[in-house]
Amino acid sequence: MTRKKILVTGAAGFIGSNFVRMLLEGEDYGEIVLLDALTYAGNLENLGAALDDPRVNFIHGDIADPKTAARAMAGCDHIINFAAESHVDRSLTSADPFLHTNIMGTYVLLETARKTKPEKFLHISTDEVYGPMLEGAARENFPFKPSSPYSASKVAAEALMNAYRVSFDLPVLIARPTNNYGPYQYPEKLIPLFVKRAVGGRSLPIFGKGLQQRDWLHVHDNCRALKLILEKGESGDIFNIGADNHFENIEITKRMLKILGLPENRIEFVDDRPGHDFRYAVDSTEIERLGWRPEIPFEKGFEKTVLWFAERFGDK
Numbered sequence: 001m002t003r004k005k006i007l008v009t010g011a012a013g014f015i016g017s018n019f020v021r022m023l024l025e026g027e028d029y030g031e032i033v034l035l036d037a038l039t040y041a042g043n044l045e046n047l048g049a050a051l052d053d054p055r056v057n058f059i060h061g062d063i064a065d066p067k068t069a070a071r072a073m074a075g076c077d078h079i080i081n082f083a084a085e086s087h088v089d090r091s092l093t094s095a096d097p098f099l100h101t102n103i104m105g106t107y108v109l110l111e112t113a114r115k116t117k118p119e120k121f122l123h124i125s126t127d128e129v130y131g132p133m134l135e136g137a138a139r140e141n142f143p144f145k146p147s148s149p150y151s152a153s154k155v156a157a158e159a160l161m162n163a164y165r166v167s168f169d170l171p172v173l174i175a176r177p178t179n180n181y182g183p184y185q186y187p188e189k190l191i192p193l194f195v196k197r198a199v200g201g202r203s204l205p206i207f208g209k210g211l212q213q214r215d216w217l218h219v220h221d222n223c224r225a226l227k228l229i230l231e232k233g234e235s236g237d238i239f240n241i242g243a244d245n246h247f248e249n250i251e252i253t254k255r256m257l258k259i260l261g262l263p264e265n266r267i268e269f270v271d272d273r274p275g276h277d278f279r280y281a282v283d284s285t286e287i288e289r290l291g292w293r294p295e296i297p298f299e300k301g302f303e304k305t306v307l308w309f310a311e312r313f314g315d316k
Contacts, residue, residue: 003027003028003029003030003031004028004029004030004077004078004119005029005030005031005032005033005075005076005077005078006023006029006031006032006033006076006077006078006079006080006230007033007035007072007073007076007078007079007080007118008020008023008032008033008034008035008080008082009035009036009063009072009079009080009081009082009083009109010035010036010042010063010081010082010083010084011034011035011036011047011058011082012034012036012038012042012043012044012046012047013036013041013042013046013082013083013186014041014046014180014182014184014185014186014219015082015124015177015180015219015222015223016034016036016082016083017046017047017050017184018182018183018184018219018220018223019080019082019223019226019227020032020034020047020050020056021047021050022220022223022224022227023227024050024053024055024056028231029055029078030055031055031057031075032053032055032056032057033057033059033072033073033076034047034056034057034058034059035058035059035061035063035068035069035072035083036058036059036060036061036083037060037061037062037063037083037101038060039097040186041086041087041186041188043186044058046184059071059072062101062105063081063083063101063105063106063108063109064100064101064104064105064107064108065108066108066111066112069108069109069111069112070112070115070116073109073112073113073116073118074116075116076116076118077118077119077120078118078119078120078121078122078230079109079113079118079120079121079122080122080124080226080230081106081109081121081122081123081124082124083101083105084101084102084105084124084154085097085098085100085101085102085150085153086126086150087150087188087189088128088148088150088151088273089188089273090150090188091148091149091150091153092148092149092273092274092275095149095153098149098150098153099149099153102150102153102154102156102157103153103156103157103160106123106157106160106161107160109121110160110161110164110170110172113164113170114164114168114170118171119171120171120173120230120233120235121161121170121171121172121173122172122173122174122175122226122229122230122233123157123158123161123172123173123174123175124175124177124226125154125157125158125174125175125176126151126154126176126177127176127177127178127179127215127240127242127280127281127282128146128147128148128150128151128154128277128280129144129145129146129151129154129155129158129176130142130143130144130145130176130280130282131144131145131146131147131151131277132145132147132277132278132279132280133279133280133281133282134278134279136281137242137281137282137283138240138281138282138283139240139282139283139285140176140238140239140240140286144158147275147276147277148275158174161174165235165236169235170235171234171235172235172236173229173230173233173234173235173236173237173238173239174237174238174239175225175226175229175238175239175241176238176239176240176241176282177217177222177225177240177241177242178214178215178216178217178240178241178242178243178280178282179214179215179216179217179280180217180218180219180222181216181217181218181219181301181302181305182218182219182220182301182305183219183305183308183309184219185219187309187313190249190252190253191252191256191302191305191306191309192309192313194253194256195256195260195306195309195310195313196309196313198256198257198260198262198266198310199260199310199313199314200313202266203266203267203268204253204257204266204267204268205268205269205270206249206250206253206267206268206269206270207249207270207271207272207273207276208269208271208272208276209250209269210248210249210250210251210253210267210269211248211249211250211278212248212249212276212277212278212279213246213247213248213249213278213279213280213281214246214247214249214252214279214280215242215243215244215245215246215280215281215282216243216245216246216247216252216298216302217241217242217243217245217294218243218294218296218298218301218305220296221243221294221295221296222241224292224295225239225241225287225292226241228287228290228291228292229287229290232290232291233290237286238286239284239286239287239290240282240283240284240286240287241282241284241287241292242281242282242283242284243294243298244284244294245294245298246279246281247298250267252302253267254267255302256302256306259302259303259306259307260306260310
């Protein structure tokens with residue numbers, strides 16, 4: 001039986017590189033094409049030995065470049081699009097890269113898919129498209145209420161995905177994961193950033209009073225969910241992916257300091273950022289119906305992640 005060919009965009013980033021590692025543990029795909037622009041958050045070191053696997057073909061390029069997209073997508077049965085600018089703070093100071101990659105990049109991939117006709121095209125979105133959920137949890141049919149240029153760009157990308165499904169019958173699927181944590185995350189996000197600052201003897205700046213709540217999903221659990229969507233999902237399906245690990249930022253920070261054996265006086269409270277959503281929460285019933293559940297307990301996964309980054313940054 002001929003095994004399928006898959007394109008993974010944003011493959012050298014945090015979630016993309018973890019997803020590639022997971023794919024290589026199985027035998028579902030005979031060819032795995034990796035595409036990444038290798039901007040500041042993409043690093044070939046994240047892929048490591050995966051690049052030496054004979055099934056892997058790495059392409060350095062921008063998803064918004066039509067020639068690059070056509071080369072990468074040629075002959076692929078499945079497409080999974082991780083490529084994105086994803087840091088909310090950066091979107092507040094310069095939205096241009098977010099519009100370029102998250103919107104124009106998605107458009108170029110969709111236009112290319114019209115010609116290459118993949119079996120499935122899975123786009124990775126975010127729980128932030130729903131905006132703040134002060135209580136309860138968002139279902140997939142809840143309205144969009146983006147609060148930042150980042151989340152607005154992800155809403156626009158989703159709108160394009162749906163339009164191409166309706167207008168051109170493209171077999172598109174969408175996943176909306178919650179806050180991922182785990183190894184290989186670029187140190188601009190809370191956990192790796194704070195570990196890096198902590199082991200370097202610096203303060204940990206908390207926005208406002210640190211009462212903002214996020215649902216923390218281990219990247220390996222997220223990757224399992226995404227692979228399941230590729231296997232069992234159908235065109236037009238949308239899936240929330242959450243772990244129900246809701247913690248305030250201040251609690252995450254205190255837990256981290258405890259693991260590192262450092263005092264809480266390292267915490268520094270700073271002015272909150274504009275449009276900072278207080279709480280995100282999603283209902284994961286739909287993905288659970290496919291047979292997925294998070295497997296990594298937060299306490300275990302969090303400690304392992306903190307120590308992984310501490311070892312990594314402690315030598316620098």
